[in-house]
Amino acid sequence: MNELEVELNCFQRVREYADIEPEEHLSEDHAKSLVVPASWPTSGRVEFHNVTARYQEDGPDVLRNVSFVANPGERIGLVGRTGSGKSTLGLSLLRFVNIASGQITIDGVDITKILLNRLRTSVTLIPQEPVLFSGDVHSNLDPFGESSETELASALAACTSIHVPDSSDQADHAHPAKTARPLALDTPVAANGENFSQGQRQVLSLARAMCRRSKVVLLDEATASVDHETDMHMQRVLREMFPDCTIIAIAHRLRTIMDYDRVLVMADGEIIENDTPANLVKKEGIFWDMLRNTGEYDELVQMIETKPSTS
């Protein structure tokens, strides 16, 4: 492809973006009526009241009558088989799916009565595959220049204590950030963060959340290329650096959430169990069954008993 073709592609892509309908198109008066106090959310209490949600208006219900409360500072693990609705529940909190009935509130404010941008900048999503932009670590952590250098450096320092192993022990010349550590604010980031491993991308995403001081953090646990050790470090940072945040984590590995305050088990778009891991084990229900099917039952139950203290 010659240079002209590349440039024309860019032009075409910009046109495509410009033609995308805005997700929210409101009159000035309507937008004003959706303003919430600058301090919102102050405590991060998330409540789902009989929420039924679907992707398309005329599509099937993917969440069915979901109700639960995440108290401020609680860490809640979402588990369930593939297709049970875990990601959809997370996405509904950011209004990426249609809420057909019921209500979701954060600190008592109905999330459909807030400007979309305000909602999405207040709830931090740490996706499985975080997006990084070409530039450096600094511009990725704080794209809008809202944090001080000290804040950025301390968030990065907290997160880079997480050891993210390399895919190989050899220096990786094609992906220097995968081997050259520790990460610094001026470490270059290639387009799509291609010079970072998936684990490192999640770590940076965590640091980004820390800079935003979000009260509600939604974490979609990375399934690929993040080993157990990295996972545990991520969890430790979440516990230590976000002590007052409400954390809702979609867990693909049960061991990730064994020390969480509460576990919600989902099946077919519904919450079928909601309790502390210890109580769910005592109950010998679905969660207990899931633990037994891992082949690591004793080890996992032991993790509940040796739960690290948050104080």
Ligand SMILES: Nc1ncnc2c1ncn2[C@@H]1O[C@H](COP(=O)(O)OP(=O)(O)OP(=O)(O)O)[C@@H](O)[C@H]1O
């Ligand atoms: N964009 C979409 N449009 C329509 N239906 C979707 C969409 N995404 C997911 N679904 C459907 O919603 C249901 C719940 O899917 P969801 O991804 O929330 O499950 P999950 O528990 O997160 O699964 P996994 O563990 O595989 O990520 C499934 O039936 C799925 O096919």
